[in-house]
Amino acid sequence: MRCAILCSLLLSLLRNPKICSTTSVSADDNSHFAVDLYQAISTLHPGQNIICSPFSITLALGMLLLGAKGTTLHQLTQAMKLDKRSEGEEFSILKHLSSVMLSHSQEPPVSLVNALYVQDGFTIKERYLQRNKYYFSSDIRAVNFQDSASAARIINTWVESTTKGKIRNLFSSDEFNPLSRLVLVSAIYFKGKWKHKFTMETTELMTFTKTDGSATEIPMMSHHLKAHIGHFSNEDVSYQVLELPYEGHEISMFFVLPDQVMDIHKVEKVLTASQIKEWLSSLTEHDVRLRIPRFKIEEKLDLKETLKAFRITELFLSSSDLPEMTDSADVYVTSASHKAFIEVNEEGSEAAATTGIHIAAIMSMQQHQFVADHPFVFLIRHNKTGALLFMGRVMNPEIMNTEGRDTEAL
Incomplete structure (x- = not known):
C-alpha cells in the first residue's frame, strides 16, 4: 500500500501583518482544530472526496498568528482552540510537537520545513523574524516580487525540493504583484512503509458502492493480518x-468505515477529537480479513470560506489587526486555497503538504472482517504526540484511477 499526499494553502494578504502574543498548541488543541477543520470542509463540499493536512495549516496559521493582535488575534486563537492558553505557551507546545516528530535516530518519517520569503528592501520587524526562527525554524529569504515569474519559480523550487518533488507549482506568477511583500511557506513531507505489507498478487477487482446506490469496479487490496480494530455505535450509526x-515509526493510518453505505455522513457527525481518543483506547488486536481500495484524491479547496466558517473574518478586511510583523499598515487576507493529493497502493505510504501565506501590501459485516467497499473516512496520526497530520474521506475511488491503468493491470 502506497500513499502520497500533497496539500497547499495559499493566503494572499494586502498591506502588512502584526505580531501576536504566542498561543501554544498541544496535541489535544491540534486534534480539536483538525476535526473542526475537516467538518467545515466536508460540510462545504458534500459528496466529494476530501484530503487536507490540519497540521500543515496549523503551522501556517501559527506563523501568521505571530503577527496578530486585537480582534484578529482573538478570532485566530478561538478557532484554533488556543484562547485558553497563556501568552507564549501555544507556540512552545507546537515547537515541542515538531521536535518530537523529528527526533529519530534514523531518517525521520516526517519532515517539517518553514520559510519566509521577503521582498528586497521591505522591512519586517526583527522580533517577528526572531520568533519565527525560534518557534518554527523558519528560513528568511529575500526575493523580488516585482519579477513575479522569478519569485514564483524560486519559491516553487524550494517547495518541490523539500517535499521530495511531491508538491509542484504551489504558486503561479500571476499570484504576485507590485504590492506583494512577504510569502510564508510551511511544508510537511511524510513517507513510510506499512508494517504489514500488501502484495500485488492479492489485489483484485471488486465492487465499490457509492452513496447514491451506484456501483463501480475498482482494484481492492487484500490482507489477512493481526490488527487493532473496534466496533462502535453512536446514536443511530454503527x-x-x-x-x-x-x-519502524510511531505513525498510523486509521480507517473509519460505517456498516451501511449511506451512513458516511452520520459517522462524520460523531467525529470529534474526544471520540478519536475513545476509539484509540478501545481498539483491540484481532485476526482481521482486510480489503481496502487503492485510491487517489487530488483536491483544491477554497480555504477562505472554510476559515470564515470558523468566524475568522477580520483577516479578510482592511481593518485586519496585524501590526507586529511590520510597521506598514492595512494588511489583510484576500484569498485562501488548499490543494491536496493522496495516493494509496500496495507499496507503502508517502505524504506531503505545504501551506503558504502570501502577504501583499493592500455496514453489516462479520466480526473481524474489514471490507472498505463503500465510503469511509481516514486519518494519519502521529501516535506519540497525538497530532493529526492528514484527514480525508473516500466517496468515489473510481474517478481516482489514472487513465484506467489500475483496472487494466488486473
Whole structure:
C-alpha cells in the first residue's frame, strides 16, 4: 500500500501583518482544530472526496498568528482552540510537537520545513523574524516580487525540493504583484512503509458502492493480518475503526468505515477529537480479513470560506489587526486555497503538504472482517504526540484511477 499526499494553502494578504502574543498548541488543541477543520470542509463540499493536512495549516496559521493582535488575534486563537492558553505557551507546545516528530535516530518519517520569503528592501520587524526562527525554524529569504515569474519559480523550487518533488507549482506568477511583500511557506513531507505489507498478487477487482446506490469496479487490496480494530455505535450509526501502523515509526493510518453505505455522513457527525481518543483506547488486536481500495484524491479547496466558517473574518478586511510583523499598515487576507493529493497502493505510504501565506501590501459485516467497499473516512496520526497530520474521506475511488491503468493491470 502506497500513499502520497500533497496539500497547499495559499493566503494572499494586502498591506502588512502584526505580531501576536504566542498561543501554544498541544496535541489535544491540534486534534480539536483538525476535526473542526475537516467538518467545515466536508460540510462545504458534500459528496466529494476530501484530503487536507490540519497540521500543515496549523503551522501556517501559527506563523501568521505571530503577527496578530486585537480582534484578529482573538478570532485566530478561538478557532484554533488556543484562547485558553497563556501568552507564549501555544507556540512552545507546537515547537515541542515538531521536535518530537523529528527526533529519530534514523531518517525521520516526517519532515517539517518553514520559510519566509521577503521582498528586497521591505522591512519586517526583527522580533517577528526572531520568533519565527525560534518557534518554527523558519528560513528568511529575500526575493523580488516585482519579477513575479522569478519569485514564483524560486519559491516553487524550494517547495518541490523539500517535499521530495511531491508538491509542484504551489504558486503561479500571476499570484504576485507590485504590492506583494512577504510569502510564508510551511511544508510537511511524510513517507513510510506499512508494517504489514500488501502484495500485488492479492489485489483484485471488486465492487465499490457509492452513496447514491451506484456501483463501480475498482482494484481492492487484500490482507489477512493481526490488527487493532473496534466496533462502535453512536446514536443511530454503527461503524468500525481499523489501525494500520507504519514500519519502524510511531505513525498510523486509521480507517473509519460505517456498516451501511449511506451512513458516511452520520459517522462524520460523531467525529470529534474526544471520540478519536475513545476509539484509540478501545481498539483491540484481532485476526482481521482486510480489503481496502487503492485510491487517489487530488483536491483544491477554497480555504477562505472554510476559515470564515470558523468566524475568522477580520483577516479578510482592511481593518485586519496585524501590526507586529511590520510597521506598514492595512494588511489583510484576500484569498485562501488548499490543494491536496493522496495516493494509496500496495507499496507503502508517502505524504506531503505545504501551506503558504502570501502577504501583499493592500455496514453489516462479520466480526473481524474489514471490507472498505463503500465510503469511509481516514486519518494519519502521529501516535506519540497525538497530532493529526492528514484527514480525508473516500466517496468515489473510481474517478481516482489514472487513465484506467489500475483496472487494466488486473
